[in-house]
Amino acid sequence: MRKRALVRRPGPRLADGLVTHIPRTPVDGELALRQWQGYVDALRAEGWETIEVPPADDCPDAVFVEDTVVVHGDLAVVSRPGADERRPETAGTERTLAALGYRIARIEAPGTLDGGDVLKHDGTVWVGLGGRTNEAGLAQLAALLAPLGAEVVGVPVTRVLHLKSGVTALPDGTVVGFEPLVDDPAGWPGFLAVPEEEGSHVVLLDGTTVLMSSSAPATRALLEGRGLRVVAVDVTEFEKLEGCVTCLSVRLRG
Numbered sequence: 001m002r003k004r005a006l007v008r009r010p011g012p013r014l015a016d017g018l019v020t021h022i023p024r025t026p027v028d029g030e031l032a033l034r035q036w037q038g039y040v041d042a043l044r045a046e047g048w049e050t051i052e053v054p055p056a057d058d059c060p061d062a063v064f065v066e067d068t069v070v071v072h073g074d075l076a077v078v079s080r081p082g083a084d085e086r087r088p089e090t091a092g093t094e095r096t097l098a099a100l101g102y103r104i105a106r107i108e109a110p111g112t113l114d115g116g117d118v119l120k121h122d123g124t125v126w127v128g129l130g131g132r133t134n135e136a137g138l139a140q141l142a143a144l145l146a147p148l149g150a151e152v153v154g155v156p157v158t159r160v161l162h163l164k165s166g167v168t169a170l171p172d173g174t175v176v177g178f179e180p181l182v183d184d185p186a187g188w189p190g191f192l193a194v195p196e197e198e199g200s201h202v203v204l205l206d207g208t209t210v211l212m213s214s215s216a217p218a219t220r221a222l223l224e225g226r227g228l229r230v231v232a233v234d235v236t237e238f239e240k241l242e243g244c245v246t247c248l249s250v251r252l253r254g
């Protein structure tokens with residue numbers, strides 16, 4: 001399987017990125033660039049080819065490229081971000097995926113949808129509602145993915161920015177999250193509570209390896225105890241903007 005990932009380098013206005021659920025704290029732009037490079041290097045070291053989406057330097061949050069698209073099979077559903085300021089970010093992602101041969105569809109007004117609200121595992125696609133993504137966005141995504149065999153399920157998200165700010169899935173499908181920030185832990189069969197907020201976010205690199213933030217050492221130990229290999233990266237400057245390891249890339253498989 002060919003493993004490729006879209007990334008987008010942070011722009012000069014990164015420190016002005018949106019914050020919604022946490023207090024604003026100063027972001028060190030130079031450190032952020034080094035951390036982004038470390039993230040890209042970690043993907044490459046694990047066998048992922050990285051493809052840079054052209055910068056969108058007028059958009060402070062453009063580095064969080066995951067929010068601009070949902071890729072399923074050969075279809076790229078270009079998002080319509082719930083925050084107006086982020087709408088111009090999608091054009092570069094669309095061009096990049098079209099050039100790679102993906103079929104393109106778009107979420108249209110009045111729908112809104114951020115890629116960070118979309119969690120996929122094994123044919124099920126959970127979509128977080130209550131923040132940046134609305135019912136119309138969910139309905140459009142469901143209609144676009146139904147022919148591909150995906151089942152789309154809405155879940156409430158009120159305590160964090162995006163669904164995947166609260167929960168992600170391990171390679172075996174176990175959903176992990178920091179319980180105080182998960183709306184309905186009991187709604188996830190086999191939910192595994194992790195001890196740190198930053199431990200909620202895993203990027204699956206292969207069937208036994210996950211990428212996560214080095215801000216969550218206790219969660220790392222927990223996951224290693226379950227037999228997973230963990231690659232940890234520093235993403236503190238992105239965490240200050242409610243970003244995390246998931247939102248810095250879009251993985252393309254196959």
Ligand SMILES: NC(=O)NCCC[C@H](N)C(=O)O
Pocket residue numbers: 017018019020061064066067083086115116117161162164165241242243244246247
């Ligand atoms: N998928 C994600 O978790 N994206 C993080 C986006 C953070 C950005 N500051 C925002 O508020 O849109």
